[in-house]
Amino acid sequence: MSKFKKKTSTSQEIPLASLPDIIFMLLFFFMVTTVLRESDILVEQKIPQAKELNKLERKSLVSYIYIGKPKKTDLGTEPRVQLNDALAQPEDIALFVQQEKDKLTEAERDQITMALKVDRDVKMGIVVDVQQELKEVNARKILYSASKKIDRY
Amino acid sequence: MAKSKSKKVEVPMASLADIAFLLLIFFLVTTTIASDKGIALLLPPKPDPNQPPPDITKNQRNIFKVNVNSSDRVLVEDEPLQDLTQIREMVKNFVLNFGEASPDNQQLLGTLSVSQQNFVRSQGRKPDSSDSPTEAVVSFKTDRGTSYDVYLAILDEIMGAYDEIYADRVGITPDEFRNLDKKDPVQQQIYDRAREGIPRNVSIAEPTKIGGE
Numbered sequence: 001m002s003k004f005k006k007k008t009s010t011s012q013e014i015p016l017a018s019l020p021d022i023i024f025m026l027l028f029f030f031m032v033t034t035v036l037r038e039s040d041i042l043v044e045q046k047i048p049q050a051k052e053l054n055k056l057e058r059k060s061l062v063s064y065i066y067i068g069k070p071k072k073t074d075l076g077t078e079p080r081v082q083l084n085d086a087l088a089q090p091e092d093i094a095l096f097v098q099q100e101k102d103k104l105t106e107a108e109r110d111q112i113t114m115a116l117k118v119d120r121d122v123k124m125g126i127v128v129d130v131q132q133e134l135k136e137v138n139a140r141k142i143l144y145s146a147s148k149k150i151d152r153y
Numbered sequence: 154m155a156k157s158k159s160k161k162v163e164v165p166m167a168s169l170a171d172i173a174f175l176l177l178i179f180f181l182v183t184t185t186i187a188s189d190k191g192i193a194l195l196l197p198p199k200p201d202p203n204q205p206p207p208d209i210t211k212n213q214r215n216i217f218k219v220n221v222n223s224s225d226r227v228l229v230e231d232e233p234l235q236d237l238t239q240i241r242e243m244v245k246n247f248v249l250n251f252g253e254a255s256p257d258n259q260q261l262l263g264t265l266s267v268s269q270q271n272f273v274r275s276q277g278r279k280p281d282s283s284d285s286p287t288e289a290v291v292s293f294k295t296d297r298g299t300s301y302d303v304y305l306a307i308l309d310e311i312m313g314a315y316d317e318i319y320a321d322r323v324g325i326t327p328d329e330f331r332n333l334d335k336k337d338p339v340q341q342q343i344y345d346r347a348r349e350g351i352p353r354n355v356s357i358a359e360p361t362k363i364g365g366e
Contacts, residue, residue: 020166023173030180048302050309052316053190054331062189115189118301125297127304128360131196140196144305148190 043068043082048120049149056143061111063100065093067126068119079122081130090126093133113141192308214281215288217247219307223298227307237306244314248289248351249273250282258285261350266322286351294358311355319347
């Protein structure tokens with residue numbers, strides 16, 4: 001019977017000394033992955049879903065164009081284009097692309113990618129207008145932002 | 154001197170975890186894990202006003218037509234279609250038809266994977282489908298009133314069909330194919346091998362203006 005003696009003497013405490021270290025590790029993970037939004041989004045953004053997604057290789061080459069209904073109702077319900085911090089007309093895109101290209105070095109300029117973040121309720125008309133402007137300024141690499149669709153079989 | 158030696162100088166560590174927690178929660182809330190994913194596309198160059206538009210010499214059978222109108226009704230090869238997910242198989246069948254029995258075509262067929270070759274043989278040559286993958290063009294036309302959601306869903310299917318063909322050809326999954334790193338020579342070679350002779354001919358036509366916005 002002595003073999004099955006009750007071990008009452010074991011301490012039941014969990015060592016807490018390493019807790020701050022674990023928390024710090026989590027903290028660093030989120031600090032590194034976090035991207036603080038640089039611009040407020042003034043238009044509705046319900047990003048559509050798709051299955052075949054390409055990842056962007058280099059973030060520095062990417063500029064964003066947001067399209068959607070304005071969040072403020074007094075601006076109407078027609079979809080609008082947002083560049084940087086302000087709502088704009090499709091005609092302003094040429095200037096915007098030029099500014100974005102100026103931020104890059106000479107060699108990278110043709111590789112600029114425009115990520116179109118388009119709300120799913122938008123009609124194609126405005127998207128096509130934007131693409132037309134992008135063709136004009138020779139910023140032809142585009143990416144339709146989408147989130148991953150989860151298949152149910 | 155003796156006094157200070159005996160004294161223990163210690164920073165209280167008990168609150169460290171709390172401080173770290175606070176910071177952690179702050180970053181947890183503000184974080185948006187980079188979601189820069191989407192469907193990549195290269196727009197066609199601006200047409201040169203000095204040059205007349207090129208003549209269309211493509212045979213009708215080499216063009217796979219997808220039309221969407223302003224009320225999001227889909228017409229694939231002039232037939233109405235409800236289930237958009239069927240487009241993927243239709244595009245694959247269309248591209249891998251090998252309708253023309255030329256030596257170039259036979260050679261291209263030889264570079265495909267075994268499963269694809271079997272697929273092509275079992276399918277047979279349809280005279281009303283594409284001559285060869287090199288010739289095949291998928292034409293996708295929308296209206297200004299088409300909703301973006303439908304546009305993207307169809308584009309996704311078409312691109313997915315091509316990706317599946319490429320991936321199958323070199324024996325990897327479509328996801329692996331899309332994530333091939335073109336800076337690595339080995340992966341670049343796989344990519345070239347997958348793409349050779351089968352261009353991704355997706356033509357996105359100027360939309361019509363019939364529907365309202």
